[in-house]
Structure formats: structure tokens, C-alpha cells
Amino acid sequence: MLSALDRRHTVAPPGYSRWLIPPAALAIHLCIGQVYATSVYKNSLIAHFDASQTAVGVIFSIAIVMLGLSAAVAGTWVEANGPRKAMFVSACFWAAGFLVGSLGIATKQLWLLYLGYGVLGGIGLGIGYISPVSTLIKWFPDRPGLATGLAIMGFGGGAMVASPLSRQLLSFYDPGYDPSNAGSVASGNALVWLFVTLGLGYFVVMMFGVFNVRVPAADWKPAGFDPSRVAAKPMVTTANVSAANALRTRSFWLLWVVLFCNVTAGIGILEQASPMIQDFFRDGRTSAVTVAAAGGFVGLLSLFNMAGRFVWSSTSDVIGRKPIYVVYLGVGMVLYTLLALFGQTATALFVLLACVIISFYGGGFATIPAYLRDLFGTYQVGAIHGRLLTAWSAAGVAGPLIVNAFLDAQGKPGTLTAAAYRPALFTMVGVLAVGFVANLLVRPVPQRFHEPAGGRGDGTGSEPVAAERSGTR
Amino acid sequence: MSDEVSRGGQTVRLWVSWLVVGSLLGYGVVQTLITAAKLFTH
Secondary structure, eight states: GGGGGGGGGGGTTTOOOGGGGHHHHHHHHHHHHHGGGGGHEEEEEEHHHHHHHHHHHHHHHHHHHHHHHHHHHHHHHHHHHHHHHHHHOOOOOHHHHHHHHHHHTTTTTTHHHIIIIIIIIHHHHHHHHHTHHHHHHHOOOOOOHHHHHHHHHHHHHHHHHHHHHHHHHHHHTTTTTOOOOOOOOHHHHHHHHHHHHEEEEEEEEHHHHHHHBOOOOOOOOTTTHHHHHTSHHHHHOOBBBBBHHHSSHHHHHHHHHHHHHHHHHHHHHHHHHHHHHHHEEEOOOOOOOOHHHHHHHHHHHHHHHHHHHHHHHHHHHOOHHHHHHHHIIHHHHHHHHHHHHGGGGGGHHHHHHHHHHHHHHHHHHHHHHHHHHHHSSTTTHHHHHHTTHHHHHHHHHHHHHHHHHHHHHHHTTTTTTTHHHHHHHHHHHHHHHHHHHHHHOOOOGGGGOOOOOOOOOGGTOOOOOOGGSSSSS | OOOOOOOOOHHHHHHHHHHHHHHHHHHHHHHHHHTTTTHHHO
């Protein structure tokens, strides 16, 4: 039955609209983006299992580690089997993760939650994240940044959907739960039904993606698209590089460093956003920014994180991938410096600087698939993207570690001021500087790494976009 | 699978697909804006 999901059975018939592909990708990313909304029910899980913050926090960490691992390991499988099967498998793992997790909550077996949401859900996350990327790039050879920006924007939007939805569902299943009170704790029964509802609901929405996604025919190209214009750009290849060969190139590892630095810097602020704004405007023991206002700041950052993914990635189609990373990292350095030196002078200035910084963070995520396509071609771009996402996992550890280590050295939470953040922020400027240099060093991939003309790069590993090739190899 | 897609059927499919993801995203954006507004009102 699964063969119906194979790549060869999902080639689009003539006249199929490519604008059906972005909503298919969004259907997947909006669902798996829920992973960033786990804090909503964290307190309830702690109370239900009578466990520590760390024991429950590990669930999220397992899911993120599994995301990186499964994206790296399954990338080639996703390329070979096509987006429809990958999306279906992702939906099965993601939904199964919630259902097994609900069983763990119902039976008070924390390890089942680790296995369910952490391991199974994490595999669904990794496969789901990369599943639509290479297909979008092939459908939008003229605007790959816009296409991947749309999809990866969904991942940012997923948390914005899941947070209020989870609160409202918990309140529905447990009338004693107050969705407007962050400290409110829901019953175990409400948590079970929340997980069951999310699992089934997400499965249905992801099936929209499975149903709509198609790969373009080998000879398809968008109306009015001139492949020779692609070949004319020096940083955009018309050749193809396999995932295995990509790992042997200097450019891949330079991009790994670029993504790692961009994400490390952004996560440093994101992870600390709520206490940070309160500390910057603290006078003695009290802050001019209330807890509720700090929550509003976190919400605003989510919006800019999401918008940056679409806006900046689309902009990269116009100004080029390397220049846009010069902006993310170079202007980012200036903004971090301004934040460290003048952020405490006015709330509006602090918020403005932080929002632009976070929009660059989101933009960095969304633009990287198009950058990979420019350098390595379309042949196995999804698999290469999967391997590059290990930089995200590493940054997810490094960013919070750097910030927390500096803050721990400065004093206790609730007593910190703007000055306490300066060492961490200036370190982030240094991290961005490393990424800035790495980006400048990125060069086109040498010809010896290219797939031979008429060989695998034109074949079944991924649907070729023959029209994109101009025979310049 | 038919060799050629029906134009009317595809238009409906486009509308439904964008409506589903647009509704989800719109719900998230509106809810987040309500939360973000607290930055300016508290």
C-alpha cells in the first residue's frame, strides 16, 4: 500500500498548480512546530509525575536531538522515496508520539513519554522538517528562497498555534485549569486527552500535505523561467552534488559554521527573553517591566521570528544568499553591540533591536536550504539539508550554555541588571563574527565533486529539474 | 491519476488548502498579537 506514496506515483500531471505545494509543506511544518510549545503543559506534567524540572525538560531535549539525528540519517531516504511517503511517515511518527505519550501520562510511566513524544515524535519532527524542502526548491527554481521561507515560516508559526490551542484544550478538559494563568496546573486526565486530541488533529492536518504534495515532471519548468539566468550567477550552480560528496566539500562545513553561529546567537536571546527584558529595566529588586509585559515581549519575538523566515528568505532571491547572510551576521553584530551598550536606555529601543535580531535568526533557518541548492544543486538538497541541521542541534546546546554560564557568574536570577548581560552579548558578537567570516569564505563547489552529466544526478535519486540545467558543466 | 488536472477541481483544492493553513496560521497570529499587546498595556 505504501507504494502508492512512492515518488514515481506522485509526479504531477500537466497543469498541476505549484501553489498547492506551499500549503502542503505548511500543513506539515505548522503541526511539527508544536515542539516549541511544550512549556505550556510543562508545569502540569511536573505535578502529574511528581518529577523534577529536568526530568520533564528532558522530553523536549530528546525530541530535538532526535530531530537532528533523524534529519541527518533519513535525508537520503527522504530524497529517494519522495515527499509524499516522507510526509506520511512523519505524520505517523508524530501522531504515534502523542498517542504513546498519552499512554505514558495515563499510566504515570514517564519513560513512555520519553519514548513516545521524545523518540517517536522526534523522528517525525526530523523527517517532517526536511520532507517538503527539496520538492519546494524544484517547484520554485525561480524563487527558492520564497518557497522554503513559506514552509519554514510554518515551523515558527506552529508554536504560535499550539500554545493557545493547548491552553484552551486543557481548560476544556479540566474546568479547574486557568488558561490565562501561567502557573495554573491541569489534571493528568486533561493532559491525556490533550495529547490524544493533538495527535489525532495533527495527523488529519498533515494528511492535507500528503494528499496535495507532488513532484514536478522531469521536463517541467515554470512559465517564463529562463534557466540560463540561473547559470549566469557565479554563486549558483547548475551542477549537482550528492549528499555524500557534499560532506567532503569545504563549503558544506563553512555553511555548518554559519548556521551554527546564527542559531547560537539567536537562541541565546530567545531562551532568556522574558527574564532578560525585566533585568534590563530593573531598579534594585523591582523591574519596570511586569511579568505580563515580558510575556508580551516573548509573543512579539515569536511573530518576528516567523515573519523573518518569510521576509528575509524571499529577499535572498533578489539580493543573493551570500549577501543576505552578510546582513544576518554583520548587521546582527552591530545590533547585538547596540543592545549591550544602549538597550537599557529605552524599552522601545530594546524591543526593536531584539525583534530585528530574532527576525535574522528565523531568516537564517529559512534561507539555508536555498543556499544549499545554489551550491550543491537540487539532486540531494534535502539530504544535505538534513545533515546540516546537526548544526541546529549543536547550537541548541551551545547558545543557552554560553548565556547561562555568563549569567550564573554575574549573580542570582532576580538581581541581575543590564550590565550582567554584556559579557554574554559581546560573546555573541564574537560568535557572529566567526559566522560572518565563514560566510565570506564560501565558494562554489569544485567540479570534481559534481555528479557526472547524465548520471545519478539526473536520475531517480530525486526528480531532476532538467530544465534548470544548462549544460555548463 | 488523470493525465491532466481539472481546472475547476484544482481551484477548489487551492482554496481549501490555503484556507486550512491560513486559518491555522491566522489563529496563531491573532492569539500571539493578543499576548504581545500586554507588552504595551502592562
